[in-house]
Amino acid sequence: MSYFRAAMTILKGSNLKIGYGSGLNAKAVADGLNFSLGKGSLTCILGPNGVGKSTLIKTIMGQMPPLDGEIFLDEKQLQSYSQQDIAKKIAVVLTDKVRGGNLSVYQLVSLGRIPHTGWLGSLSQRDQEAVEKAISATQINYIRALPISEISDGQLQKVMIARALAQESDVIILDEPTAHLDLVNRIEIMQMLRELAHRERKAVLVVTHDLEIAIQTADIFWLMQCGSPLVSGSPEDMILDGQINLLFPNERFQFDRKLGKVVAQERQKMAEVFAPAEWKIWIELAWKKHLGTFDIPDGEIHVQTNPTRLTWKEGTLSAEFDSLSGLIDYLKSTFSTDKHSP
Numbered sequence: 001m002s003y004f005r006a007a008m009t010i011l012k013g014s015n016l017k018i019g020y021g022s023g024l025n026a027k028a029v030a031d032g033l034n035f036s037l038g039k040g041s042l043t044c045i046l047g048p049n050g051v052g053k054s055t056l057i058k059t060i061m062g063q064m065p066p067l068d069g070e071i072f073l074d075e076k077q078l079q080s081y082s083q084q085d086i087a088k089k090i091a092v093v094l095t096d097k098v099r100g101g102n103l104s105v106y107q108l109v110s111l112g113r114i115p116h117t118g119w120l121g122s123l124s125q126r127d128q129e130a131v132e133k134a135i136s137a138t139q140i141n142y143i144r145a146l147p148i149s150e151i152s153d154g155q156l157q158k159v160m161i162a163r164a165l166a167q168e169s170d171v172i173i174l175d176e177p178t179a180h181l182d183l184v185n186r187i188e189i190m191q192m193l194r195e196l197a198h199r200e201r202k203a204v205l206v207v208t209h210d211l212e213i214a215i216q217t218a219d220i221f222w223l224m225q226c227g228s229p230l231v232s233g234s235p236e237d238m239i240l241d242g243q244i245n246l247l248f249p250n251e252r253f254q255f256d257r258k259l260g261k262v263v264a265q266e267r268q269k270m271a272e273v274f275a276p277a278e279w280k281i282w283i284e285l286a287w288k289k290h291l292g293t294f295d296i297p298d299g300e301i302h303v304q305t306n307p308t309r310l311t312w313k314e315g316t317l318s319a320e321f322d323s324l325s326g327l328i329d330y331l332k333s334t335f336s337t338d339k340h341s342p
């Protein structure tokens, strides 16, 4: 497996120290970063606000020099490339809103050819083919003639990805590409990036805070945490060995492997639940959310479906409800500390 990854590597960081300023005024943001980015896979960078994800991207793009260590792009030192040569190998999609409402979708995608044609270059047959291929791969043909001021945020994000594809670089980097999008668009964009990485053999590197969608789509995670090196691995391995919890500052928030979600760890006992598996999960989540601070005696919850019937059993007492919220409301009102206080 290590041979497979090494053979596909397009970008490598070695003992990298990143940050701002230089000399005595240098301010390091992260240190001791080692990574390799593989072609044909979707890699997600995750980490808390301010840990240095955007700084790492800017350094990889050659916009700022590393404070120490080295970056290799296609086995050559990044510093040996001109900015234009980097642009032929790395395309970037940033979070900033795109201006230029008068440009059509087609014209914006065509801008991806600038590293090959120069600003004033006209599009050759070869350039036009690359633009058409990018438009087709991102399924935006139906909006190609529209001005970008008239398309939605989700469509614009696909157009920006098409522009990056038209650049025909080995690496595509995206900084929070789904930040302003609704849930369906967030999933769709990440699935599109996964497909493009695999089908077009691109190395796609995405900064995201969307842990659950990243788990569903990424091949590799890079976890960044304050004061510690970058940790990489497959999302599934990281969940199973607990490394995913490096994302959280303390033990109050942990990734629940069974639920597949981040949950607050309340130290509390829970009723014994006799229910189908999907009911158990939502009863547990609702219990944690609503009853975390309540002192509820040992009890059992029994669930029957079709029609829904939830039974709370505590000693000889038994109460029935036709919804989970009905049961939760009952437990809240019965065991409220306010009610029990003198």
Ligand SMILES: Nc1ncnc2c1ncn2[C@@H]1O[C@H](COP(=O)(O)OP(=O)(O)OP(=O)(O)O)[C@@H](O)[C@H]1O
Binding pocket: 020, 027, 029, 047, 048, 049, 050, 051, 052, 053, 054, 055, 056
């Ligand atoms: N131009 C700058 N000069 C000096 N320090 C900066 C500059 N830009 C960012 N920083 C600092 O570098 C650190 C890392 O910032 P960065 O934007 O890389 O974090 P991030 O992980 O991308 O955060 P977020 O998830 O909030 O986008 C922060 O402490 C920030 O204040």
